[in-house]
Amino acid sequence: MSTLRREVAVIGGGLAGTSAAIGLAKAGFDTVLIAPPAPQDRRSTALIGSSLDFLGRCGLSEAIEAVGEPLRVMRIVDDTMRLFRAPNAEFHASEIDRDGFGINILNADLMTILREATESLGDRLTILPDALEGIETSADHAHLSLSSGASVRANLVVGADGRRSRVREAAGIALRSWSYPQSAIVLNFRHQRDHDGVSTEFHTRTGPFTQVPLPGRRSSLVWVERPETAELIIAARPDRLSRMIEEKMHSILGAVEVDGDVQSFPLSGASATRFGAERSVLIGEAAHVFPPIGAQGLNLGLRDVADLIEVATRHRDDLGGQALIAAYGRARSGDVATRTAAVDLLNRSLLSSFLPVQIARSLGVGLLSRVPVLRRSVMREGIEPGSSLRLRGPFRARGPSDARA
Numbered sequence: 001m002s003t004l005r006r007e008v009a010v011i012g013g014g015l016a017g018t019s020a021a022i023g024l025a026k027a028g029f030d031t032v033l034i035a036p037p038a039p040q041d042r043r044s045t046a047l048i049g050s051s052l053d054f055l056g057r058c059g060l061s062e063a064i065e066a067v068g069e070p071l072r073v074m075r076i077v078d079d080t081m082r083l084f085r086a087p088n089a090e091f092h093a094s095e096i097d098r099d100g101f102g103i104n105i106l107n108a109d110l111m112t113i114l115r116e117a118t119e120s121l122g123d124r125l126t127i128l129p130d131a132l133e134g135i136e137t138s139a140d141h142a143h144l145s146l147s148s149g150a151s152v153r154a155n156l157v158v159g160a161d162g163r164r165s166r167v168r169e170a171a172g173i174a175l176r177s178w179s180y181p182q183s184a185i186v187l188n189f190r191h192q193r194d195h196d197g198v199s200t201e202f203h204t205r206t207g208p209f210t211q212v213p214l215p216g217r218r219s220s221l222v223w224v225e226r227p228e229t230a231e232l233i234i235a236a237r238p239d240r241l242s243r244m245i246e247e248k249m250h251s252i253l254g255a256v257e258v259d260g261d262v263q264s265f266p267l268s269g270a271s272a273t274r275f276g277a278e279r280s281v282l283i284g285e286a287a288h289v290f291p292p293i294g295a296q297g298l299n300l301g302l303r304d305v306a307d308l309i310e311v312a313t314r315h316r317d318d319l320g321g322q323a324l325i326a327a328y329g330r331a332r333s334g335d336v337a338t339r340t341a342a343v344d345l346l347n348r349s350l351l352s353s354f355l356p357v358q359i360a361r362s363l364g365v366g367l368l369s370r371v372p373v374l375r376r377s378v379m380r381e382g383i384e385p386g387s388s389l390r391l392r393g394p395f396r397a398r399g400p401s402d403a404r405a
Contacts, residue, residue: 004126006032007319008312009144009154011132011167013038015045015107016284016301017160018114020308022058024158025125027309029319032126032152033118034144035161041107042260043186044220046071046199046212048102049383051302063113069213070100072197079202079209089368089375096379100197104212104220106188128152132161135170135280142279142320156320157280158308160301163270165286171277177270177289180347182207183230184292185223187262188214189245192254195219200252207267207347209248218259221245222292224347227266234264267291267347271340275332276325281308288336291347296339307331 010021013035021033047055047064048071055064074091093100118125130146135157137143144152159167168175195213202209207224214220223245225233233241238258246256270289275282284301308328315324368375 003143003151003153004032004128005153006030006126007154008032008156008158009034009142009152010158010160011035011144012160012162012165012284012286014160014162014284015110015114015298016305017158018111018118019055019058019302020158020160020283020305021125021127022114022117022121023054023305023309024312025121026058027313028124029312030124032128032154034128034130034132034146034152036129036131038111041111042188043263044104044106044188044212044214045110045298046102046104047110047302048299050306051299052102053384054302054306058117060113060117063116064103064105064110067109067113067215068103068105069215070197071102071104071199071213072100073199074101075198075200077200077202079204081205091368091375091379093379095372096376096383098383101379101383104199104214106214106220132166135167137279154320155279156312156324159280159282159286160284162285163289165282167280168272168282168286171280171282173277173282174273175270176273177268180267180269180291181226182224182267182291182347183227183264184267185225185230185233185262185264186221186292187223188218188220188259189242190218190257190259192217192256193252195253200249202248211249211253217253219253223248224267224291230264234262269340269344271336275329278322278325279320281325281328283308287332288340290340290343296343300336300339303335304332 007030008024010017010024010031010033013033017035018033021031025031052061055061072093076089118127128146128150130148130150132144133147134145135142141153141155142157144154144157146152157167159165161167194217197213199210199212206226206229208222209224210222211219233244236244241262242256242258268289269291272282272287275287283304287304288300290296290300311324311327311331312319315321315327318324368378
């Protein structure tokens, strides 16, 4: 059996991996996507700012807008019932001259859009529904062995194969991981009243309880609880669970009806010690794992992809070489480190019973609520992290000045 030769091999057919394959192919790289079909995922993702900009440059904006729901307002409610409670804070996208912070979309719908996009790329993108069996690297290429018996030779391997990444393992990159004394319950639900594009995050003593709008009178929910409590919640009858959700939301959306399956999984985090090694780079959960707090997971993965494409374009003459590996690591390290620290700090501050921590969190949210300049700065940073400090290329997100040019 002959060996398929491509410039880039993307391993992993999830949302990040498929997006990477599309973006790389559109940037002019002969690409192969190696992955069995991903199972259907009924969860949703809030695509924020720069993620939407990247997908838009891939020609996917119209399709995403057709099935997603804009996020126009983000509201924080301190529901900890503690002595020092933060005031409610609302963040309006209109304050920073945007129609919305992003779009919430069902993962299954986004995957359908991505798969349809792959079909339009012709010979530039090859898809092999195989599992990766092994990787051997040399000074100028990587040789991939697949479950079907086929083999691929590529200059650059992109590991998008999740937290148990075979690419990361083969590259000898260590993973630092940690866990939280919490579980996340995820589901979708229908509600009586319009959400008006408002996402509400209730801060509770066990973690965030976050409602995110979907089209129509529907929303997705991430409910963080103690593991033993989470087990009882997912075992409840649908009508009882619906009433529990309405009560937790203080009936702001009226009566609630759970729509579809309810999932629960333990909260954890992880971060690779490096973003690449010889002929290989990591994106998405192969490089960093986030709890479902603050809409960081896939958004960080798509920023990985945008940075990788920019770096690869600059190093086209030695694709996969040490200069590319080092440049990609520099591009991603700051963004991932700051987001990891911020999510971890927020989550642990909710769990802490230490009074100074509670006071500090209350003061911080209070400042955001009362100081418009600070609030707008935080909103812009949330949409496009560090945009004023980074070089922009054809696949980098655009800032406000670019839009006016």
